Amino acid sequence: xxxxxxxxxxAPAAFPDLPVIGGLRFASIAAGVRYAGRTDVMLAVLDPGSxxxxxxxxSATRAxxxxxxxxxxxxxxxxxxxxxxxxxxxxxxxxxxxxEATRAVTSAxxxxxxxxxARVFSSxxxxxxxxxxxxxxxxxxxxxxAALDPAGIAGAAQAxxxxxxxxxxxTETVSLPQGEVRIAGIAKGSGMIAPDMATMLVYLFTDxxxxxxxxxxxxxxxxxxxxxxITVDSDTSTSDTLLMGATGASGVSVTAQDAPFAEALExxxxxxxxxxxxxxxxxxxxxxVNVTGAASDADAxxxxxxxxxxxxxKTAIAGEDPNWGxxxxxxxxxGAAADRDRLTIHFGALLVAENGWVSPEYREEAGAELxxxxxxxxxxxxxxxxxxxxxxxxDLTHGYISINADYRS
Amino acid sequence: xxxxxxxxxxAPAAFPDLPVIGGLRFASIAAGVRYAGRTDVMLAVLDPGSxxxxxxxxSATRAxxxxxxxxxxxxxxxxxxxxxxxxxxxxxxxxxxxxEATRAVTSAxxxxxxxxxARVFSSxxxxxxxxxxxxxxxxxxxxxxAALDPAGIAGAAQAxxxxxxxxxxxTETVSLPQGEVRIAGIAKGSGMIAPDMATMLVYLFTDxxxxxxxxxxxxxxxxxxxxxxITVDSDTSTSDTLLMGATGASGVSVTAQDAPFAEALExxxxxxxxxxxxxxxxxxxxxxVNVTGAASDADAxxxxxxxxxxxxxKTAIAGEDPNWGxxxxxxxxxGAAADRDRLTIHFGALLVAENGWVSPEYREEAGAELxxxxxxxxxxxxxxxxxxxxxxxxDLTHGYISINADYRS
Numbered sequence: 098x099x100x101x102x103x104x105x106x107x108a109p110a111a112f113p114d115l116p117v118i119g120g121l122r123f124a125s126i127a128a129g130v131r132y133a134g135r136t137d138v139m140l141a142v143l144d145p146g147s148x149x150x151x152x153x154x155x156s157a158t159r160a161x162x163x164x165x166x167x168x169x170x171x172x173x174x175x176x177x178x179x180x181x182x183x184x185x186x187x188x189x190x191x192x193x194x195x196x197e198a199t200r201a202v203t204s205a206x207x208x209x210x211x212x213x214x215a216r217v218f219s220s221x222x223x224x225x226x227x228x229x230x231x232x233x234x235x236x237x238x239x240x241x242x243a244a245l246d247p248a249g250i251a252g253a254a255q256a257x258x259x260x261x262x263x264x265x266x267x268t269e270t271v272s273l274p275q276g277e278v279r280i281a282g283i284a285k286g287s288g289m290i291a292p293d294m295a296t297m298l299v300y301l302f303t304d305x306x307x308x309x310x311x312x313x314x315x316x317x318x319x320x321x322x323x324x325x326x327i328t329v330d331s332d333t334s335t336s337d338t339l340l341m342g343a344t345g346a347s348g349v350s351v352t353a354q355d356a357p358f359a360e361a362l363e364x365x366x367x368x369x370x371x372x373x374x375x376x377x378x379x380x381x382x383x384x385x386v387n388v389t390g391a392a393s394d395a396d397a398x399x400x401x402x403x404x405x406x407x408x409x410x411k412t413a414i415a416g417e418d419p420n421w422g423x424x425x426x427x428x429x430x431x432g433a434a435a436d437r438d439r440l441t442i443h444f445g446a447l448l449v450a451e452n453g454w455v456s457p458e459y460r461e462e463a464g465a466e467l468x469x470x471x472x473x474x475x476x477x478x479x480x481x482x483x484x485x486x487x488x489x490x491x492d493l494t495h496g497y498i499s500i501n502a503d504y505r506s
Numbered sequence: 507x508x509x510x511x512x513x514x515x516x517a518p519a520a521f522p523d524l525p526v527i528g529g530l531r532f533a534s535i536a537a538g539v540r541y542a543g544r545t546d547v548m549l550a551v552l553d554p555g556s557x558x559x560x561x562x563x564x565s566a567t568r569a570x571x572x573x574x575x576x577x578x579x580x581x582x583x584x585x586x587x588x589x590x591x592x593x594x595x596x597x598x599x600x601x602x603x604x605x606e607a608t609r610a611v612t613s614a615x616x617x618x619x620x621x622x623x624a625r626v627f628s629s630x631x632x633x634x635x636x637x638x639x640x641x642x643x644x645x646x647x648x649x650x651x652a653a654l655d656p657a658g659i660a661g662a663a664q665a666x667x668x669x670x671x672x673x674x675x676x677t678e679t680v681s682l683p684q685g686e687v688r689i690a691g692i693a694k695g696s697g698m699i700a701p702d703m704a705t706m707l708v709y710l711f712t713d714x715x716x717x718x719x720x721x722x723x724x725x726x727x728x729x730x731x732x733x734x735x736i737t738v739d740s741d742t743s744t745s746d747t748l749l750m751g752a753t754g755a756s757g758v759s760v761t762a763q764d765a766p767f768a769e770a771l772e773x774x775x776x777x778x779x780x781x782x783x784x785x786x787x788x789x790x791x792x793x794x795v796n797v798t799g800a801a802s803d804a805d806a807x808x809x810x811x812x813x814x815x816x817x818x819x820k821t822a823i824a825g826e827d828p829n830w831g832x833x834x835x836x837x838x839x840x841g842a843a844a845d846r847d848r849l850t851i852h853f854g855a856l857l858v859a860e861n862g863w864v865s866p867e868y869r870e871e872a873g874a875e876l877x878x879x880x881x882x883x884x885x886x887x888x889x890x891x892x893x894x895x896x897x898x899x900x901d902l903t904h905g906y907i908s909i910n911a912d913y914r915s
Binding site for chain 1: 565566567568596598599600601602603604633634635636744817818821822824825827830831832834835837838839840842843844845846847849859861862863864902903904906907908910911
């Protein structure tokens with residue numbers, strides 16, 4: 098059943114005005130997969146000539162649609178592509194039935210759109226372990242294809258939501274010497290979020306013309322610095338999928354050498370990744386964890402995630418308690434190299450601890466005042482080397498417990 | 507400040523009747539280290555001839571008393587020993603001041619008891635990052651030594667508590683061909699509990715006569731199967747300490763060949779470890795996670811801890827929701843080898859899922875009924891090999907959030 102959760106206090110003011118991407122149309126429908134009274138299936142169709150890249154969960158218990166996407170993603174094709182997504186049912190841990198349900202949906206979409214089945218990518222999100230009622234989706238494909246609309250992306254962002262309290266979109270327009278191109282993306286996710294690939298569903302589109310292999314390389318590299326650097330609860334979904342389609346409709350060719358494009362794509366992906374954190378289940382604080390001075394970048398990431406995933410750190414922040422001792426604890430337990438007496442800890446610009454102890458100039462009231470803000474920045478210098486990492490997370494509140502103890506997601 | 511938390515619903519009916527261990531005396535006192543109106547320092551003195559073994563946190567940000575214990579633990583000595591423990595202040599991340607405070611306490615205890623300083627072991631538990639007011643402890647040592655009492659162990663179990671809602675004790679009497687010996691132990695801990703050594707304070711005593719190196723080997727091996735197999739919140743303390751003293755006062759010599767002794771010691775340690783989980787902050791369910799059929803014992807442990815530490819699994823159990831999909835998710839994210847279609851999941855004796863899908867004979871109502879019990883057993887067979895592990899944990903509730911978001915521990 099769908100529940101109406103209060104919109105996250107950390108949500109952006111409004112859904113952005115996403116541009117039309119040439120060569121791309123969307124439709125959404127209320128198919129009653131599980132939820133009543135809301136859209137729950139979206140279809141995106143990309144024109145012939147589009148390239149598609151993807152990044153997927155590394156969970157050993159991946160859902161059937163993820164395995165199907167992974168089998169298809171590397172192929173070259175000029176035939177166009179479709180992306181079909183349902184919410185309400187993840188089609189995960191559904192055995193052989195799961196593969197059959199995925200095939201039923203992708204083959205019906207292929208027939209309805211005239212695309213080869215190998216070019217139909219699907220995602221499912223929602224409850225695990227229940228058979229996907231695929232006939233509820235396939236029965237409505239004529240309606241869906243008839244409704245395809247170049248301006249339908251905002252509706253698509255709504256249709257893919259589960260426990261999300263707001264739809265997530267981001268866009269950039271990039272002026273290059275060879276012409277102007279647009280990037281637009283949508284995402285869903287608010288629980289079962291941890292950095293093992295996207296840990297959510299993300300669909301990105303551009304009207305730039307990009308070689309498939311180059312697009313894949315770009316998306317994989319930027320994913321490592323954006324979606325793989327967020328965590329809500331350290332739990333990794335079985336269905337995480339990021340797909341990016343480049344339609345080429347602008348006629349403007351883009352390569353990895355076009356830095357402004359890659360930078361704009363990174364802003365879009367980081368914006369969407371941070372929106373997922375801002376919609377973290379029960380979140381009341383948006384937390385940036387910077388680690389510098391680690392023995393390596395990998396060590397910095399280990400420390401940053403140890404802090405960001407620590408229930409004691411997250412509950413302290415929920416309680417607006419500047420409990421830096423719990424940050425020391427999280428650094429100490431991470432397994433990465435650290436020396437107690439070389440740690441330096443800042444909250445925002447406020448020096449809290451250095452040389453193995455609380456700073457003589459630190460006053461608890463100043464720390465407590467900072468903790469009242471909705472956006473908290475924790476910076477830890479390990480004092481050992483040059484390794485650095487930034488991770489984004491949210492606090493752990495009664496809201497998280499209520500959502501997850503009372504709701505069969 | 508001390509708060510009175512309601513006694514855990516999972517607590518044992520009563521503190522056990524612990525036997526007097528010959529060659530061992532205890533005293534406790536209210537020194538006002540941080541808490542008012544309760545005892546907060548305990549002293550244990552072991553007669554000459556006692557051997558002492560220990561296991562400690564592997565945190566990179568270990569507290570000063572832990573480092574001091576580690577420096578002292580391996581030495582052979584016939585001089586007897588003392589253990590001094592305060593609650594209210596962990597003397598952790600206190601820089602050079604921390605080492606000075608530890609030395610002030612241990613040297614004063616040495617002077618008061620006539621022991622060499624190298625034979626005085628200390629522990630501190632409580633708030634991190636604040637200087638230990640060691641003079642409040644040293645000022646009371648004459649009173650403490652005057653109060654030493656062979657029957658004082660129950661008072662010691664009280665004095666070492668922090669957020670614990672009940673004192674923890676366990677005992678066994680072992681009849682061996684060469685005579686009868688006694689084991690008695692006390693422990694504290696309810697938050698910041700994760701399996702990286704004891705993750706709490708544990709003091710074990712026996713009147714058996716045991717070689718120091720042999721005692722150390724026995725304690726380390728059993729620790730790996732008991733205290734290192736519990737987790738409340740995946741957070742590892744900076745102060746975890748387990749010390750075991752063997753006074754030899756019974757005149758009965760025990761070696762590693764005396765299986766009944768090792769088995770009894772394991773029962774005592776497992777009992778104390780499980781009592782810590784039963785006092786997990788906010789716990790309403792005691793959860794046993796069995797993993798079998800993993801590629802190795804190490805893989806089994808990785809899967810078991812991934813399940814036991816998953817916030818989504820723990821909140822589902824708090825909500826009495828038989829959400830086995832989250833168990834599949836936790837196995838999938840663990841990083842250890844798994845094959846979705848070979849998993850078998852039981853709740854207690856109830857077959858829930860097999861061959862990659864929910865079992866045809868499983869009924870949700872039966873699962874929901876089981877989840878209402880205070881003791882939940884989750885068994886997952888990975889279907890790949892012979893590896894096995896068992897881990898104990900508790901659920902994640904509003905109580906955990908309340909304790910940790912509102913309390914500066």
